[in-house]
Amino acid sequence: MDEIPASHPRYKSLVIREKMKEYALEGIVAMEGLIAHGRGEAFDYIFGEKTLPSALAAEKVAIAYLLNAKNPVISVNGNVAALAHTEIVEFSRITGIKVEINLFHRSEERIKKIQKLLENDGLKKVYGLSDAAEIPFIESKRRFADREGIYSADVVFIPLEDGDRAQALKKMGKIVISIDLNPFSRTTLSSDVSIVDELTRAINNLTNLYNDMKNMDKEELKEMIKGFNNAENRKQIVYYICKKFDEWNGRDYPY
């Protein structure tokens, strides 16, 4: 691992880059995943690497859906595993959400490596180890799904997803909750709840919110879901970006 001085203003981000590089060399993160990570970083730079109030609002509604779900599943790919395998396993332990490995650049070897990572963190049952069922409407290898997992899920959490499967899951009639820093991605545009936040922050927030909300009345949760307007929420994010650009426009770096 390259040494990064702790005084560097972008220390945290550089440490995460190093981690992603290591996981890519190990074959857990796809090489293309590094490019996807960079795209996410660009948006997070604009957001000041903080959860925006609109993202937190979406996270609350995501938990309301989760608490009302019968068979919720979270989808894990190479980037998600590298960034937050321990946090995802903990989230699954407290919420009971199933964890399914689903890869765009699918190979048995990568699936096994990610499975090991999750099992080492204590996950008892990993879904997505067989390709028993196929999601209709998509041709990529992402179409393979576990019959007991994503295929039959009512609510699917899809962090860092490509748009094709998000849309296919919607066509199957599922509730789709995405975590994607890009407010303009097809995934974000086609989800029921679009969490525009960085994955590790989002998972931490979701874990805390679950603990705060787990005893809430079912009717109250339903009201929360009914009162949420995803398109309006996303608009607030885009509005934030515009305001930020305006603020930065013509301004020198404050030394």
Ligand code: PTJ
């Ligand atoms: O491991 P695999 O084979 O399943 O491949 C995973 C990748 C990520 C390569 C694959 O799903 C892919 O190509 O995704 P996309 O279409 O590039 O979309 C990834 C989205 O995640 C982009 O919109 C990024 O902005 C966003 N993103 C990247 N890093 C983060 C993020 N969103 C939240 N948190 C992040 N840390």
